[in-house]
Amino acid sequence: MGRPREFDLDEALDRALALFWRNGYEGTSLADLTEALGITKPSLYAAFGNKEELFRKALDRYYQTYMRFIAKALAEPKARLVVETLLDGYVKIATGQQTPAGSLGINGALVCSEASESIRKELTARRVLDETLLRQRLGRARDEGDFPMAVDPAAFARFVMTLAIGLCVQAMAGVTRKDLQEVVATALHAWPS
Structure with missing residues (x-):
C-alpha cells in the first residue's frame, strides 16, 4: 500500500x-x-x-471556474446582449486582480513549438468550439428576427472571437480594464442594423 x-x-x-x-x-x-x-x-x-x-x-x-461567462452570455435573450456579455466576460477574465493578465487559452498557445503541437491543437479546438457556439446562437437570433438577415452569423462570430482574443492579448500587454471596456463599447457602436 x-x-x-x-x-x-x-x-x-x-x-x-x-x-x-x-x-x-x-x-x-x-x-x-x-x-x-x-x-x-x-x-x-x-x-x-x-x-x-x-x-x-x-x-x-x-473552463469550469473562469470561463462560465460564456454559457451565461449564450443564454442571454437578445443577440446584442449575448455579444456584450461575452466580450465583457473576456475583459474581466483578462484583467482580473487575482489572476494573471490575458487568458490561459491565449497565453498557453502563443508560443508552441512542434513538440507541443497537441497542446496547440487542444487550445485551438476549444476556441473553435466557443466560436461555433456563438455562431449557432447568432444563427438562432437571426431566425428569430433578432439579428440582421444580411449578416452572416459565422463571419460575425469570427469577428467577435477575434476581438475577444485581441482583448486578451492587449491585457497581457498591460492595457487597463477601463481601456478594454472602451474598445468593447466602440465595437458595439458598430452593431449591424
Missing part, C-alpha cells in the same frame, strides 16, 4: 493553473511546477501524469 499524498490535489491544480496561465505551456517547466506545487517530480507524475496531462486538467479547471 502506497503512502498517502501529503498535498491537496485541488490546491496543487490551482497553483499549476496559475503558473500555466502566467507563463504559457512551454514557458512552464517541470521544475517550475514542482517548486510552485511544493512536490517532487515523482509525486507530480503520480498525481497528475505528465506535464501535458496536468495542463489539460488545469485547462478543464480553467
Whole structure:
C-alpha cells in the first residue's frame, strides 16, 4: 500500500493553473511546477501524469471556474446582449486582480513549438468550439428576427472571437480594464442594423 499524498490535489491544480496561465505551456517547466506545487517530480507524475496531462486538467479547471461567462452570455435573450456579455466576460477574465493578465487559452498557445503541437491543437479546438457556439446562437437570433438577415452569423462570430482574443492579448500587454471596456463599447457602436 502506497503512502498517502501529503498535498491537496485541488490546491496543487490551482497553483499549476496559475503558473500555466502566467507563463504559457512551454514557458512552464517541470521544475517550475514542482517548486510552485511544493512536490517532487515523482509525486507530480503520480498525481497528475505528465506535464501535458496536468495542463489539460488545469485547462478543464480553467473552463469550469473562469470561463462560465460564456454559457451565461449564450443564454442571454437578445443577440446584442449575448455579444456584450461575452466580450465583457473576456475583459474581466483578462484583467482580473487575482489572476494573471490575458487568458490561459491565449497565453498557453502563443508560443508552441512542434513538440507541443497537441497542446496547440487542444487550445485551438476549444476556441473553435466557443466560436461555433456563438455562431449557432447568432444563427438562432437571426431566425428569430433578432439579428440582421444580411449578416452572416459565422463571419460575425469570427469577428467577435477575434476581438475577444485581441482583448486578451492587449491585457497581457498591460492595457487597463477601463481601456478594454472602451474598445468593447466602440465595437458595439458598430452593431449591424
